[in-house]
Amino acid sequence: MSGSTGSLDLGSVENQDVFIQPVPLAWQNEALLARGQPDGGLSVSFQGQRQSAGLLTRLLEYCAVTHSPEVKISGDDLIGAVAEGSSVQFWHCPQSRSIKKPTRMLKKTVCYQCESQEAAENAAARVRQSSSWSASSSPPEIAVIINPHSGTGRAADCYWNVVKPIFAAAGLSTVEHTTTHAGHAPVIVQQLQMHGLRAVVLVGGDGTVWEALQGYMARPDWKEAVQVPLAQIPAGSGNALAANANTWSPVTAAWAVCKGKHTAFDVFSVVQPPAKRAFGFLSVAYGMITNLDIGTEHLRWLGPLRFTYGALQQILLRKSWSIRMAYYPAELPAPHYRGSQADGPATPILDRIDREAWTPNDHASNLPEGWHWVPTDQVQMCVACNLPWLDLENNVAPHASFGSGAMDLVYTSELQRLQGLQVLLKASDGTHLNVKGVKLLKMRAFMLEPRSSGTWLAVDGEAIPRERVFIEVHPRLCRVITA
Numbered sequence: 001m002s003g004s005t006g007s008l009d010l011g012s013v014e015n016q017d018v019f020i021q022p023v024p025l026a027w028q029n030e031a032l033l034a035r036g037q038p039d040g041g042l043s044v045s046f047q048g049q050r051q052s053a054g055l056l057t058r059l060l061e062y063c064a065v066t067h068s069p070e071v072k073i074s075g076d077d078l079i080g081a082v083a084e085g086s087s088v089q090f091w092h093c094p095q096s097r098s099i100k101k102p103t104r105m106l107k108k109t110v111c112y113q114c115e116s117q118e119a120a121e122n123a124a125a126r127v128r129q130s131s132s133w134s135a136s137s138s139p140p141e142i143a144v145i146i147n148p149h150s151g152t153g154r155a156a157d158c159y160w161n162v163v164k165p166i167f168a169a170a171g172l173s174t175v176e177h178t179t180t181h182a183g184h185a186p187v188i189v190q191q192l193q194m195h196g197l198r199a200v201v202l203v204g205g206d207g208t209v210w211e212a213l214q215g216y217m218a219r220p221d222w223k224e225a226v227q228v229p230l231a232q233i234p235a236g237s238g239n240a241l242a243a244n245a246n247t248w249s250p251v252t253a254a255w256a257v258c259k260g261k262h263t264a265f266d267v268f269s270v271v272q273p274p275a276k277r278a279f280g281f282l283s284v285a286y287g288m289i290t291n292l293d294i295g296t297e298h299l300r301w302l303g304p305l306r307f308t309y310g311a312l313q314q315i316l317l318r319k320s321w322s323i324r325m326a327y328y329p330a331e332l333p334a335p336h337y338r339g340s341q342a343d344g345p346a347t348p349i350l351d352r353i354d355r356e357a358w359t360p361n362d363h364a365s366n367l368p369e370g371w372h373w374v375p376t377d378q379v380q381m382c383v384a385c386n387l388p389w390l391d392l393e394n395n396v397a398p399h400a401s402f403g404s405g406a407m408d409l410v411y412t413s414e415l416q417r418l419q420g421l422q423v424l425l426k427a428s429d430g431t432h433l434n435v436k437g438v439k440l441l442k443m444r445a446f447m448l449e450p451r452s453s454g455t456w457l458a459v460d461g462e463a464i465p466r467e468r469v470f471i472e473v474h475p476r477l478c479r480v481i482t483a
């Protein structure tokens with residue numbers, strides 16, 4: 001590799017990654033030779049001075065004396081670069097070792113000295129564009145909503161100290177909004193200029209995602225708006241959307257936003273007249289699960305540990321709650337709907353039943369065609385999951401998936417304490433479904449009628465009135481950024 005002062009060699013590179021279309025990327029000068037790789041990655045060799053000290057520098061110096069002065073960064077890992085004066089530094093997010101929950105860590109190369117400030121800025125701009133702009137000539141625009149109340153109250157720190165520097169190195173154009181009160185996120189989302197946005201990034205927990213979803217669906221242009229993916233930076237207590245998107249840590253989620261890969265996922269309508277229809281993305285829970293979540297709100301300072309504490313308490317108490325529930329099974333096709341959807345997505349299954357006819361004391365009444373009763377009138381755990389992970393730790397519905405068009409009802413009626421403990425211990429890998437007494441049903445729509453006090457009815461972890469509720473899944477309606 002010869003260094004010819006100031007010359008810029010624009011070689012072409014092939015695009016082998018569907019999400020990254022590398023621009024031709026190769027330039028060289030006396031100090032720095034960086035070559036675009038076929039996978040969109042970067043091979044950097046330093047022929048001039050190196051700046052900055054630290055372990056990484058010393059390691060690289062070691063490489064230099066052992067005649068392998070090249071740093072190779074894969075296109076998948078590379079996210080951008082930072083230029084300062086006439087030096088440039090490349091940022092990348094390689095996978096860390098954990099295989100169970102793949103996360104990424106942030107790494108920065110040493111600062112390479114270019115021949116001029118312009119050369120350094122040029123180098124940084126090229127790397128950003130090739131690694132994080134999906135071949136666009138202008139930077140992707142991102143709306144960020146930060147809930148400073150989420151989790152243990154560190155969401156804002158997490159964003160400004162960890163995530164924002166990554167977005168800046170990737171050259172993303174961000175506009176930040178910080179919520180000032182509960183219920184603020186839907187207002188922010190309704191006012192966003194969605195056209196052209198790469199993503200709406202939510203820094204917070206699932207309550208923030210839930211609120212943002214209400215904002216999406218309340219927009220007159222909801223059909224177009226839902227094409228803009230959501231992303232969750234896991235900074236709350238539960239962080240289920242991030243878990244299900246395989247973005248298990250703030251750095252991993254930030255990296256995923258830089259890469260911009262997204263997929264469709266189901267959401268569901270929550271119909272509980274006379275209240276306005278709401279929308280959920282995660283779960284409908286009654287009994288034990290709500291007690292261990294909403295019932296431990298006063299222990300927020302414990303972080304995710306509060307759920308473990310709450311679960312142990314519920315298992316030992318061994319309480320059960322009265323319920324009546326009917327469902328439209330996943331095996332049956334969803335009826336077709338052809339009407340206008342100006343007021344939100346249609347609910348063809350719920351529209352075919354007479355919801356008023358289901359009187360509270362009428363367990364034996366005839367069900368509409370295709371519907372079945374859930375065969376119990378008493379539950380301990382009762383949670384209908386739209387996604388497998390209910391938080392970063394618990395894979396409660398391992399057979400659920402992003403776009404299945406169905407929710408998995410996981411429930412128990414008469415678990416002993418020992419079985420309850422087994423469920424708690426096995427929920428992290430989904431094997432709790434094998435514990436005797438744990439039942440699973442797949443449903444496209446359902447009616448849940450809570451009949452006990454002393455517990456909550458909750459959608460996505462948010463309490464709703466403890467009254468009869470009708471749910472219908474909307475297959476693949478929204479989009480989410482994934483790793």
Ligand SMILES: Nc1ncnc2c1ncn2[C@@H]1O[C@H](COP(=O)(O)OP(=O)(O)OP(=O)(O)O)[C@@H](O)[C@H]1O
Binds near residue numbers: 180240
């Ligand atoms: N500035 C604010 N002050 C107080 N509360 C807020 C503010 N902004 C948002 N909220 C409320 O904070 C609640 C909790 O936020 P969020 O759900 O993100 O965190 P969490 O409860 O820790 O996480 P998870 O829902 O994943 O368990 C939301 O229901 C939201 O209404």
